[in-house]
Amino acid sequence: MTTTLIIGTQWGDEGKGKVVDYFSKNADYVVRYHGGNNAGHTIKVGEEVYKLHLIPSGVIQGKTGVIGNGVVLDPEMLIKEIDELTKRGIKPKILISDRTNIIMPYHKILDGAEEKYLGDKKIGTTKRGIGPCYSDKVARRGIRTIDLTNKNSLSKKLDQIIPIKQRILDVYNIDKKLDKKEILDAYIRYGEKLKNFITITHIELNNAIKNGKNIIFEGAQGTMLDVDFGTYPYTTSSHTIAGGAAIGIGISPKHINSIIGIVKAYTTRVGEGPLPTELFDKTGEHLQQKGHEYGTTTSRPRRCGWLDLVVVQHSCMISGITKLAITKLDVLNGLKQVKICTQYQLNNRKIDFFPANIEDVRKCKPIYKELEGWNKIDKDASKLSDLPKEAQEYLQYIEKELQVPIALVSIGPGRRETIEV
Numbered sequence: 001m002t003t004t005l006i007i008g009t010q011w012g013d014e015g016k017g018k019v020v021d022y023f024s025k026n027a028d029y030v031v032r033y034h035g036g037n038n039a040g041h042t043i044k045v046g047e048e049v050y051k052l053h054l055i056p057s058g059v060i061q062g063k064t065g066v067i068g069n070g071v072v073l074d075p076e077m078l079i080k081e082i083d084e085l086t087k088r089g090i091k092p093k094i095l096i097s098d099r100t101n102i103i104m105p106y107h108k109i110l111d112g113a114e115e116k117y118l119g120d121k122k123i124g125t126t127k128r129g130i131g132p133c134y135s136d137k138v139a140r141r142g143i144r145t146i147d148l149t150n151k152n153s154l155s156k157k158l159d160q161i162i163p164i165k166q167r168i169l170d171v172y173n174i175d176k177k178l179d180k181k182e183i184l185d186a187y188i189r190y191g192e193k194l195k196n197f198i199t200i201t202h203i204e205l206n207n208a209i210k211n212g213k214n215i216i217f218e219g220a221q222g223t224m225l226d227v228d229f230g231t232y233p234y235t236t237s238s239h240t241i242a243g244g245a246a247i248g249i250g251i252s253p254k255h256i257n258s259i260i261g262i263v264k265a266y267t268t269r270v271g272e273g274p275l276p277t278e279l280f281d282k283t284g285e286h287l288q289q290k291g292h293e294y295g296t297t298t299s300r301p302r303r304c305g306w307l308d309l310v311v312v313q314h315s316c317m318i319s320g321i322t323k324l325a326i327t328k329l330d331v332l333n334g335l336k337q338v339k340i341c342t343q344y345q346l347n348n349r350k351i352d353f354f355p356a357n358i359e360d361v362r363k364c365k366p367i368y369k370e371l372e373g374w375n376k377i378d379k380d381a382s383k384l385s386d387l388p389k390e391a392q393e394y395l396q397y398i399e400k401e402l403q404v405p406i407a408l409v410s411i412g413p414g415r416r417e418t419i420e421v
């Protein structure tokens with residue numbers, strides 16, 4: 001029996017979908033436990049490309065996908081995703097926690113309103129209602145999956161919530177009338193469609209652990225978007241670090257056997273907020289173009305820069321990462337020289353930790369280790385020794401600096417373009 005947690009170590013889009021799909025071949029369950037449809041996880045099988053936002057990536061391998069209590073769930077989007085997959089010949093097996101918080105129409109409107117209010121200080125959210133939904137969860141006025149199956153109780157909750165939300169919309173000068181009946185009817189309809197999936201997933205998963213099943217816990221976003229340990233306030237609203245998994249699933253942390261941290265061979269970020277190794281030159285363009293760095297969810301161009309080991313070290317420490325998966329190594333093909341940030345210069349100090357103060361982060365200048373680049377990676381490479389010597393040195397340098405072993409290297413988006421170490 002193994003349980004494996006797979007998380008992003010940077011600002012998201014590290015290739016979690018690909019890596020989760022790869023390891024799903026031996027899994028019984030694949031579980032999403034935080035975030036919502038702000039995520040976009042891509043899986044490429046042959047010529048088929050799947051972009052999943054809510055459904056766990058393991059369903060592509062026919063495994064049971066679980067949406068845990070820690071997720072914020074937009075039921076309309078989930079139904080759409082299920083229908084789209086079904087049309088493509090994959091009927092996803094899904095279980096949804098009875099405790100998952102639901103993204104309501106007013107959350108999506110408020111996400112946009114708050115961003116507009118922030119003006120040039122905006123976070124650059126995906127506008128999927130993630131922050132407002134998590135805010136309501138911790139304020140104890142959330143709607144949960146179980147509420148979608150009881151019209152009476154949902155109606156009473158909406159009677160309490162909607163007038164307050166309406167007043168907040170007025171404060172933001174948003175000319176939108178929330179129609180309680182319309183919302184109630186729509187969400188009861190979603191409940192009807194989803195009711196067969198809704199169950200007590202934490203009992204199912206704790207039993208599965210007891211019975212020796214293989215389970216993958218699929219992280220979304222990445223450490224630097226964690227609401228405590230990321231570039232706050234330019235973060236998402238959930239815990240992207242390993243500690244978030246136990247809470248978002250309803251299992252003990254002692255049941256997590258290994259923690260794989262995914263490290264993109266360079267750095268990207270979508271949305272606003274500082275990115276110390278960001279490049280605005282030809283190399284930045286190279287990474288963006290060769291890496292097809294456009295958001296899977298919002299299609300926004302991703303900002304690109306050199307690999308930042310201050311960030312990845314921060315991730316390894318906080319999440320206790322036991323193995324690394326390095327992705328998109330092929331994107332560095334053709335660069336004469338490659339750089340890795342090992343420390344920051346902050347005013348007149350050299351630091352090797354990530355500062356809490358966002359203004360300090362803005363001032364951090366990366367200090368780089370320079371290494372030789374390489375021309376090309378053979379798409380059929382199946383072991384590390386098939387890689388160019390310089391690419392091997394790049395990987396060895398990462399491993400040595402982080403003191404965490406590399407378990408997987410990805411050299412292309414497809415399943416086969418993977419080297420297991």
Ligand code: GDP
Nearest residue numbers: 013014015016017041042296328410411412413
């Ligand atoms: P996620 O959010 O972490 O699942 O990552 P995304 O799916 O948003 O973005 C990663 C992108 O890189 C996707 O388009 C993947 O198909 C692609 N990808 C994943 N691994 C590799 C790789 O090793 N090389 C290349 N060139 N592309 C990759």
Ligand code: IMO
Nearest residue numbers: 012013038039040124125126220221236270271
């Ligand atoms: P995956 O799982 C990259 C970013 C948004 C924004 C910030 C807050 O595909 O790696 P939110 O809508 O969550 O309130 O936005 O977080 N963001 C992501 N960036 N990948 C993601 O998910 C992201 N999910 C949210 O761009 O900067």
Ligand code: MG
Nearest residue numbers: 013040041296
């Ligand atoms: Mg993504």
